[in-house]
Amino acid sequence: MSGPEIEKTEIAHRGWTKLSVVTFVLPDGTKFNREIEDHGRAACVLAYDPERRTAMLVRQFRAAVFLTSGETDLLEAIAGVVDAGDGADTARREAMEEAGVQLHNLETVATVWTSPGISTERSEMFLASYSATDLIGKGGGLAGEHEEITVVEIALAELAALADTGRINDMKTLALVQTLRLRHPALFREQT
Secondary structure (H helix, E strand, O other), rough: OOOOOEEEEEEEOOOOOHHHHHHHOOOOOEEEEEEEEEEEOOOEEEEEEEEOOOOEEEEEOOHHHHHHHOOOEEEEOOEEOOOOOOOOHHHHHHHHHHHOEEEEEEEEEEEEEEOOOOOOEEEEEEEEEEOOHHEEEOOOOOOOOOOOOEEEEEEHHHHHHHHHHHOOOOHHHHHHHHHHHHHHHHHHOOOO
16 A cells, blocks of 8 residues: 655744645545644653652643643643754753753663654653762753743652642653652662
């Protein structure tokens, strides 16, 4: 079975993100358009402290979430756009910018399409350890990007409870929390 061909691509908007309208032609000659959003690659990381059994998340304003639900912020794993280098470099950079934390032992989880029905974005997902001595920066994001990020250090047991009760609303964060639980279940057991 052969797939569709691209007849033409028109740029509808170019800014922080690019929006294209693409005309496809099916093998039978049928034509259809799709709007496609493109802002590049991304990386995200769930930072966790295995000694203190905590995780480092961020809370920030997300315009699309606010527009849709009225929620003023979203609790999520550290993430950012890959400007240069690879996803691991971006995860480390974003961890310092957003949360003021230095990461160790980045563990690859997956590279995933974040919203394949509309976006070209692929996100490299990681788990990474840190310790109390790695909290070396201010965090909070970059002022020039209007991020106003709040750093949230949360007990892994509480994070698991949020996942189990459907209170993690961000897909990348939920996937990373569940992956951490599968790969390192001892971190979630009661200490004796």
